[in-house]
Amino acid sequence: MSYWSKRILTLLVLAVVAVAFTGCGGDDNDAKGDGKTLELVYKAPDDSFASWMKDVKKQFESEHEDVTVDITEIQSNEGDYPNKKILMMKSEKTAPDIVMEDSYQIKPDSAAGYLEPITDKVNAWSDWDQFFEPVKDGVTGKGGEIYGVPISTDVRGLWYNKKVFEEAGIDVPWQPATWEEVLDAAEKIKNQVEVPFWLNSGKAMGEGTTMQTFLVLLNGTDSKLYDEEKEKWIVKSDGFLKSLEFIDQIYSNDLGASLSWGITGQGGAKVSTELMPAGEVGIALDGNWVPGNWQENGNAPWPEWSESIDLAPMPTADGQDPGHTTVSGGWTLSIPAKSDNKDLAMEFIKMATSKENLRYGSQLTPRKDIAEMDEYNQLTYQDKMTSFLEFTSYRPSYDNYPAVSSNIQSAVEAVTTDNLTPEEAMKQFAKDVKRDVGEENTKTE
């Protein structure tokens, strides 16, 4: 190697090292800390969130002249977003001032100390009364404090085919009062359709099986999954057994979907985009987003869908109070504990979630006053779905919820495929949860 090429090589190596080290330092020139920049992060892609935030940003900046709102998108799927967001919130340097947070992350993230309690702030805010009470449970975290303002929510219910019901001689609109009546209806339409009763019941549907099926059922019994007072998971209960028995009755009486596709990850899409439009599904226990597939820009456009399909709330097991059952999730805006502009962040959140501004695509609104507006109720059955929020419940998403949830999915799938009886599946569930979360964190009813 010649003298000069050695020199050049040395220089190159030095340059690379220098660049690497400055890179490690991170850029600190985004003017954070002087109270002038408000940083918000959200999960992208989400066009309706982006356009809503753009409008609020404009309004906020014109009212606070020295403030710039910096909206940062995190390109991510649902599974990785929490990780990326948590890593940002962990450090003073990178913590944003406002974060879009899945309500089911509120409990663990507040316990981890990532989020700022805003109970005092919302209690001093007159609009807070306008949010549905059960929706507020979804943003309640560690110590019973409020950790976020809800921006959207969802519900689950029974989507049934009116035409099929009429043919079978069942009165519509249909409103079953007990699980027995649901099973009766499914039995009556058994020979008319390919799938009399659809419900997510495979491990492949992941959280869908826990949330759309199992927790909706369990919430309709007198049992619970988590004892909030004693902070223990309830691994054996009458309601748990009853919920599994309901699923067992569906499948052992041939009222469910064929197992060859019914417990695969493609099952849900097949039902909503193929079989329901073809009139081959009698009743589907599923989320409020199902008709989204049938909109003009959806996966399976079906403009006249509401002539066939109607919605009824899932009844409680024996018709006990409050008569119906559902489960909700949804998104919120929260303030990280390491934000340096907490008061300003709250002002922004209040503005974004006001009656005038809270417009988040076709999501269900968490506000009662928006739910009463004509503009909001133009969407089919929107008023009906929103009324479910009066009796909804949120997931007990405490530490270990992911492990408990995946054991629920195993139990549901075992009953669905007839590998275990409901009693055996509950026994197995108790054993697995005790192993996964520690016996001292569990109890039986």
Added chain:
Amino acid sequence: MAKHKSINGNPYLRALIFGSPAIVLLLLFVMGPIIMTIYFSFTNMALTGEAANNTQFIGFDNFTRMFNDPSFKTSIINTLIFLICSAVIGQQLVGFLVAFLMKKKAKPFRSTIGLLVLAGWITPEIVVAFVWFAFLSDQGTLNTILGFAGIEPIAWLLKFPLISVIFVNIWHGAAFSMLMYQAALDDVPQEVEEAAKIDGANAWQRLWRVTLPIIKGAAVTNMVLVTLQTLGVFTLIFALTGGGPGEKSTTLPLFMYDQAFVNYQLGYGTAISLVLLLIGIALSLLYIRFLKTDD
């Protein structure tokens, strides 16, 4: 120039001084994380939840839990099947065969075939995964071709998930073994083979008794490298099957990812990664020992 003299005079000091940048970097970026992994695997560290706020030393809890966890057993078995079929048998055999058959062939032939095999290796794992996903999926190329023969489409990635990822990994990695064996075979002295031939050894005997013993060293080195590479394969399986359906293609790296980043149990995840590291070390020692005893 006394300083100069002392550096020149003490070879150890000189080695230390010239080696220090490398040693510091290794300590910082290799030993550091390993030591931290060992420490974290004895804690209940979590990404979120109460434990994230209050990480505690929990002794061997992670390991007791691991050995009682049926999913851990499943992923160990999957990892071993994947390792043996894909690395130890598949890549070694295919790599050796291609190299052996190409030996002494015409240059254009060698370079064409070599390039084709290499193409699989230089393609990034994630691209390989997408290409093969397109090939194996329900309406993919393979099913289209089979369709011409009147065979019903088969959901390969659902029905045969582990076999599919093993096959893809062989396709992706065989070129590395091929290169290693090519170099080793080129080093086998012509005279030895000719001598064996004159002594009346047939082609099989020459391969088994002459060529293979000579290249044994290269084979073991290759085995170590391929084993370690395969043990850590994540992207390929994650993108092709996600470890599913169920846990049918969940190997240890995927199981670790699930525990650490889906269930947020970082402590448990690092404990699994430590087991993965130990398996890698154990296998490497085994191979090296095997090389030494026979020498």
